Amino acid sequence: MITTIIKTGASQGIILDPSLLQLARLQLGDEIEIEVQANRTILVKPVAANLREGISD
Secondary structure (H helix, E strand, O other): OOOOOEEEOOEEEOOOOHHHHHHOOOOOOOOEEEEEOOOOOEEEEEOHHHHHHHHOO
8 A cells, every 4th residue: 555644733644544454453543553663664563452352353
């Protein structure tokens, strides 16, 4: 997926397609961890509580 960084209030953000969130088993309100790796890759992953909830589905 290719997207653009947008201005949202005083911050910046990205829009994630609903199908992408569905594949990642994420939904509005889920907490995520964002990490920038040495090669400038941005890694987005759910926090542990979200992972545990997903197991029971």
